[in-house]
Amino acid sequence: MSLKLVAVDMDSTFLRDDKSYDVGRFKRVLEQCKEHGIKFVIASGNSYHQLRDFFDEADKEYLYFAGDNGSYVVQQEVLQHEIAMTRALALDIVAFLEPYADVSVFISTGDQSYILRDDPFYEIAKIYNGILEEVDSFAEIPEAKMVTKVCILSHQGLAYNKAVAEAANAEFPDIMAVTSGNVSIDIIHRQSGKGFAIDYLQKRYDLAPDECMAFGDSMNDLSMMREVKYSVAMSNADPHLAEHCAYEIGSNEEQAVLTVLERYFKEGSLGFMEEYLHQSDTSSLS
The missing domain is CATH 3.30.1240.10 (Hypothetical Protein, Haloacid Dehalogenase-like Hydrolase; Chain: A; domain 2)
Structure with missing residues (x-):
């Protein structure tokens, strides 16, 4: 099965602890996403007006931002979807x-x-x-x-x-x-969450859960893990999140998100993800 959507949490998942990431590796991965038509979603508890500052103008043109835990979905500076409390x-x-x-x-x-x-x-x-x-x-x-x-x-x-x-x-x-x-x-x-944003994009673009992958480390990532087949916890994740994810990879400090995506593009399939199956997960790839 080919990926059509990738969603990444930011703090302690995509970003190192010093709030940096490997810009060169990310740009190469994002270019591959563009070539293969894979939507890349920044799904964070942080606000959109902070998330956008991590990326240059060219990258922001392609990315979807699901800020405030998916409550505020923006692409190309335009609000696409929102759910809020009074x-x-x-x-x-x-x-x-x-x-x-x-x-x-x-x-x-x-x-x-x-x-x-x-x-x-x-x-x-x-x-x-x-x-x-x-x-x-x-x-x-x-x-x-x-x-x-x-x-x-x-x-x-x-x-x-x-x-x-x-x-x-x-x-x-x-x-x-x-x-x-x-x-x-x-x-x-209550009707929001990162999963709300993923569900919105899946319905908008007719994407199936087995075409989607999400990476996270905290309990605010749980709702999006429930919307995708490839639910991936970091090695530094909250154990309560990890037990709900099918896979577990390396840490944010190791830039493990980029490593997994680079390997996907190199191998052309997701078969290698079996190596990352969470110990408590008994599912297999189809």
């Missing part, structure tokens, strides 16, 4: 989070993000948001705006963050809270 719901979530110690919140509306003035996490939030506006209160967000993501930043550890996510899910039935790496919790509309 501003009122986002403000209720912020109020719910107030009792939790040592956490910070920023809110994304797809085209930009907002954070409270003098927030101690401002510099960290700026890493994930290209356009970040400081406000005295989130009530200053224009009423007409819809919210694509509420993000919580916390250094309390992954177990604590998962507990906060579970509490938010229990309190608000219309949202989905998932951990993203070790310091973030992403809260999005």
Whole structure:
């Protein structure tokens, strides 16, 4: 079976820990994707206005960006698809989070993000948001705006963050809270997620799951893993994500995503993926 779509998470998957990637290798892979008609999707919890800065103009012309965990899908600077929660719901979530110690919140509306003035996490939030506006209160967000993501930043550890996510899910039935790496919790509309973006593109271009591959490392990648046959976890992935993936490869530091794609183009088939079958996975390639 030939690939028609590849989706990659960014932090701790495509990017090294210093937020870099092998630009030359990527450009060669992307050129091969163009030649074979493979759609390349950047599927990240980060906002679109930050993701686009990782790529030059030529690359951005070809890429699809599924920012805010798939809530905001853009190609060639044009919004293709969006699903969001109301501003009122986002403000209720912020109020719910107030009792939790040592956490910070920023809110994304797809085209930009907002954070409270003098927030101690401002510099960290700026890493994930290209356009970040400081406000005295989130009530200053224009009423007409819809919210694509509420993000919580916390250094309390992954177990604590998962507990906060579970509490938010229990309190608000219309949202989905998932951990993203070790310091973030992403809260999005329950009908959204990276899988939402993949499903949208599959339906738009009549793509089957066995023509699609996704790479990830965190629980916010789970929904897109469920939409593809070739679900690939990094060796540095959250174990709870890895157990839901059919395959496990090397680490982000090793640029393992590029290695797998280079091998696919060299060999012309996906037979070699059997070498990466996750130990708990008993499926086989057809």
